[in-house]
Amino acid sequence: MADLSTNLAGIKSPNPFWVASGPPSNTGYQAHRAFEAGWGGVVWKTIGEPIVNVASRYSALNHGPARIVGFNNIELISDRSPETNFREIAEVKRRWPHHAVIASLMVETRAQWHEFVRRATDAGADGIELNFGCPHGMCERGLGSAIGQQPAVAEKITGWVMETATIPVIVKLTPNVTDITAVARAARRAGANAISLITTITSITNVNLDPFVPEPTVAGRSSHGGYCGPAVKPIALNMVQSCAADAAVGLPISGIGGIANWRDAAEFIALGATGIQVCTAIMHYGFRIVEDMHEGLSAYLDSKGMTSVTELIGRAAPTLQKWETLDLHWQRVARIDYDKCIGCNLCYIACEDGAHQCIDLKTPEELGLGLGPGRVPHKPVPKVRENDCVGCNLCSLVCPVDDCVKMTVIENGRPPMSWSNYQERLAAGEMQPIAPHP
Amino acid sequence: MPIQPLLPAAAIAANMAELKPALRRQEALVEASRCLYCFDAPCIMACPAGIDIPAFIKKIAHGNPAAAAKSILSANILGASCARVCPTPVLCEGACVLEDRDEQPIQIGRLQRYATDYIAERDIKVFTPPAQTTGKRIAVIGAGPAGLACSAELAQLGHTVVVFEKQAQPGGLNTYGIAYYKMRPEISLAEAELVRSLGVELRCGITIGKDLTIAQLEKTFDAIFVGVGLGATNRLRIPGEELPEVVDALDFIDQIHTRPLDRVPVGRRVVVIGAGNTAIDAVTQSLRLGAEQATVVYRRSEGDMSAYDFEYQRAKCDGARFLFNVAPVEVCGSAGHVIGLRLVRTNAGADGRPEPIPGTETIEPCDLVLKAVGQEKQVVLLRRLFPALQIDAHGVIARDPLTGQTSVPHIFAGGDCANGGREVVNAVGEGKKAAHGLHAFLTRQTAAPPVQPSRLGAKTGPTGSGLLHPVRVHELEAALKK
Structure with a gap:
């Protein structure tokens, strides 16, 4: 069995699965339950000067019968006193000495930062996470994402923290910026030990069309919320990779954003995260989901012959390059496996209306296929014109049957040529411009 | 009894x-x-x-x-x-x-x-009724599914439509002949109301050929759609058929739709002759009305049944018995009432037709025999109403399947009287196609499928x-x- 333990900038954890700062990490009771279920770490719900919350805090994006493909909240940081939170952190650490407990903090003045860092350290926290991310409520008061959106401010406050910190400091980054590496670099300059990303994305999930108020509704009004859940995973992966690939950042990464299972976790780690954090999936299904994450990641690592999760870190990162380096000559086409095709013709209409018009409808008789599943007399079935197929993948993406539309590499004998090569060769007069697509 | x-x-x-x-x-x-x-x-x-x-x-x-x-x-x-x-x-x-x-x-x-x-x-x-009317008038004979579908389509195309129905209520077999656990007659009647709301006039209780002649219709209408369905259940042509407890399966189902359910008489031991979908409806409803035993007898084999497999399975789940390769030879009576059905075993002859095997007769005791052996074609009625109309070898009206037009240009047909007896939805499709055929005929336009x-x-x-x-x-x- 592969070793799942991790060490993020000195914070040791029995596995890479942490509960992210949020409603599931609000109390000591929840932290105990999380550790009992098998989570390796808990990032405490952000501690600061006590706030007051509204009723109606969450809303969701559903897709057909699938609930919560995206999730939105307008809940603020912990509404419990710092005394209670630090006392419970101490209690949790006493019972779970080998698990990671990270205190997420959000305060205003230098003196307050110094005080809260000291109190977290005294409580026995293994690390500190600076909440520079929340894009709702707290940012109106100059906190959360208001800090994370300004590298200079983030650098300054991180610097205050580093003046007193004796345990590792993680800066949590907001995705509500044009270039996430700018603030990641600021964290590095200020001496932070790690970064975590992404926090939630500013959002409006949906509008109730009867009273004309977005959700979540608070007494006839709403407010911008923070978006998370499975739908944000692609955005998070992109930002994690951007930071992991930036030498000027050069910090260990705790990956966050839409992670719900072992495969999601493995993808974040493969793009450069050392560990991951989960919130929305726990809010949906409870702490028990970690069991499958544990088994799934372990089995995956074993299947790849990796003895430790650290071997997976960044394994996929080098393959992500600039577009201009991609091979223009690499060719592949869609091929339909008629033994699997069920005749829905979704590939046809997607290509016809949504892409490149390379699929025809023919009768089974015309194709000489005979009848069978998906092929009834006179009913048209899709046929790819391979000469015109640009290999875009759309048909294989809309196909409801696994492995029915196979994207097949065509060996055309042409040597690789990227856009950069192409520009160089054009400039050198070695080739004529490629004719535009008709 | x-x-x-x-x-x-x-x-x-x-x-x-x-x-x-x-x-x-x-x-x-x-x-x-x-x-x-x-x-x-x-x-x-x-x-x-x-x-x-x-x-x-x-x-x-x-x-x-x-x-x-x-x-x-x-x-x-x-x-x-x-x-x-x-x-x-x-x-x-x-x-x-x-x-x-x-x-x-x-x-x-x-x-x-x-x-x-x-x-x-x-x-x-x-639906909103069409703003303009064409001034063309069409008479529809029969307010069954074909007639209603044709009427609705014609009305939406702007024509004036009058439907003549001999029964007291519109809907045809949809109102009177569907298994009760599938559909209540109110649904069918509400659909007739929907058709009426499109501007179609429904005249029930009028028998064409008796109350009104075709000549009278032709005087006041530009074209006629014939959707008269099929006739009575075929005769068994065996002794004892006249006994009071030998009943058409469709009449039995009709009673279920026209009487309170606890006033529908049913036998304790019911035999249904035939193995089509009507036979299934009859045998399952017999059991649901309280028959202690209900048996389908069929002169051919299980694989020859015309009932859909899912209907057959449903009947078996309801506890129906099935006897295959037996043919009825006599309805046995006593004191004027049915006491049994004499059956003979059959096997398939050289031409595939079932042939009785001598010496294999048995009596199936029963007190109700339901006939579900198919409905008669309306050849006699059609010849009387429309002497010039071409009727094909199967006894149904010959027509263009895409337009419903018959050998008489202003007469169109669809539904069971033209297809020999299929589903409600086939009748609807044919009524609809005939409406477009009529529209093309009356307006000299080409019929365009939707x-x-x-x-x-x-x-x-x-x-x-x-x-x-x-x-x-x-x-x-x-x-x-x-």
Whole structure:
């Protein structure tokens, strides 16, 4: 069995699965339950000067019968006193000495930062996470994402923290910026030990069309919320990779954003995260989901012959390059496996209306296929014109049957040529411009 | 002993509860969301009315059931009854591609019912009568599914339509001849009202040829649509057939629709002769009315049955017995009442026809014999009404299958009297096609088949609709076996 333990900038954890700062990490009771279920770490719900919350805090994006493909909240940081939170952190650490407990903090003045860092350290926290991310409520008061959106401010406050910190400091980054590496670099300059990303994305999930108020509704009004859940995973992966690939950042990464299972976790780690954090999936299904994450990641690592999760870190990162380096000559086409095709013709209409018009409808008789599943007399079935197929993948993406539309590499004998090569060769007069697509 | 009702009302009501109850909203949304939204969907090709099934299901999934109902009723004005009575396993649902993905097909019938119930319960009107009328008048003979579908389509094309129906109520077999656990007659009557709301005049209780002559119709109408269905059940031509407890299965079902259920007499031991879908309806309803034993007797083999397999399975689940390769030779009576049915074993002769095996006679004790051996063709009636009309070798009206036009140019036909007896939805499709044929005939325009919204922009022709060339799933399966 592969070793799942991790060490993020000195914070040791029995596995890479942490509960992210949020409603599931609000109390000591929840932290105990999380550790009992098998989570390796808990990032405490952000501690600061006590706030007051509204009723109606969450809303969701559903897709057909699938609930919560995206999730939105307008809940603020912990509404419990710092005394209670630090006392419970101490209690949790006493019972779970080998698990990671990270205190997420959000305060205003230098003196307050110094005080809260000291109190977290005294409580026995293994690390500190600076909440520079929340894009709702707290940012109106100059906190959360208001800090994370300004590298200079983030650098300054991180610097205050580093003046007193004796345990590792993680800066949590907001995705509500044009270039996430700018603030990641600021964290590095200020001496932070790690970064975590992404926090939630500013959002409006949906509008109730009867009273004309977005959700979540608070007494006839709403407010911008923070978006998370499975739908944000692609955005998070992109930002994690951007930071992991930036030498000027050069910090260990705790990956966050839409992670719900072992495969999601493995993808974040493969793009450069050392560990991951989960919130929305726990809010949906409870702490028990970690069991499958544990088994799934372990089995995956074993299947790849990796003895430790650290071997997976960044394994996929080098393959992500600039577009201009991609091979223009690499060719592949869609091929339909008629033994699997069920005749829905979704590939046809997607290509016809949504892409490149390379699929025809023919009768089974015309194709000489005979009848069978998906092929009834006179009913048209899709046929790819391979000469015109640009290999875009759309048909294989809309196909409801696994492995029915196979994207097949065509060996055309042409040597690789990227856009950069192409520009160089054009400039050198070695080739004529490629004719535009008709 | 004369037969009598056997069970109290509450017990029968429970037995006759709908086999497929209405979907609740959440069920409908989940089911609708499963639909892949196929392009040129096989379900449409298998629908003889050409309903744009994926389009209406999408509208349900998106929370717009009234628009779904409009899609359905625009293609099939009898969408509410077809939702209940269509043999969906051999039509749309049988063609659903999900079966090829090892999943249950979409419950298209129940979703169609969900949408049509939605507007019926809320009294939502989805049609507006056409602004202009053409001044053309069409007489429709028979207010069954073909006549109603034809009338509705004609009315929407701007023509003036009067329907003549000999029964007291419109709807034909949809009102009087559907198994009670599939559909209540009120659904059929409400559909007739929907047709009436389009401006169609329904005159019930009028027998053409008796109360009005064809000549009188031809004087006041520009064209005639004939949708007179089939006639009485075929005779058995065996001794004892005249006994009072030898009843047409359709008359038995009619009683279920026209009397309180606890006043319908039924035998304790019922024998149903024949093995088509009407026989299934008769045997299952006998059991549900309280018969202690109900038996289907059929002179051919199990594999020769014309009943759909899912209907056969349902009857077996209801506890029906099936005797194959036996033919009735005599209804045995005592004191003027049925006491049994004498049967003889058969085997298939050289030409495939069942032949009795001498010396194998047995008596099946029973007190009610239901005849479900097919309905007579209306040859006599048709010859009397329309001496010039060409009737084919099968005893049905010869007509162009795409326009319904008969050998007499101003006379069109559709439904059972033209197809020999098929489903309600086939009658609807034929009525609709005949309406377009009539429209073309009366306005000297070419008939244009309706285009499905979900095929808009398609390059290839009007394939994809079962209206013109319905794909029959069991025919397909038979083709695949070859």
